[in-house]
Amino acid sequence: EAQVTQNPRYLITVTGKKLTVTCSQNMNHEYMSWYRQDPGLGLRQIYYSMNVEVTDKGDVPEGYKVSRKEKRNFPLILESPSPNQTSLYFCASTGGPQGYNEQFFGPGTRLTVL
């Protein structure tokens, strides 16, 4: 089954404790993105990747890191989480340029930073 998976689905942590949210897709997609969803703000892009070892900042990259060592995986790293990073996070992948192709979203990760 073609899908995007994320882990963990729920995470409660404390300020400053490094964490990683994993994202994996089995559709051989080149393009992957991370979004955060906050009430009243919609979906905002954090980082994106066009291919292995090619990543770039989105609209709200501060406090986040990503890596793309393999085509299927695109982890999101929070080196020192803060309460303002409490949010719902979605990973997405696209088979081609976003101007032409549907984005497939993962199930989401709800993060709470105390």
Place this chain on the structure above:
Amino acid sequence: GENVEQHPSTLSVQEGDSAVIKCTYSDSASNYFPWYKQELGKRPQLIIDIRSNVGEKKDQRIAVTLNKTAKHFSLHITETQPEDSAVYFCAASKDSTGFQKLVFGTGTRLLVSP
């Protein structure tokens, strides 16, 4: 950069009525306009999209219209049903080369009452 505004933020209708959600965008070069539906606790999923060479597109009870001159596009849902209740996001991006960022609106919560 692109800015997408979406209205209304909430919309309540009776079952069987029509619902219209409107979006405006700022970048005249944008040429791809998808709509995503997010049911409660679920991931966003593409329901319909339109490209700038088309003025209207229909898929059963949903339709999207695009006015490039005015830089706005709308989602129309006819004969609404309770299962249409969800948050709807419009988005815009441009061109097909490279990675063109998809910019989302802030979402419309649609509630269809039986």
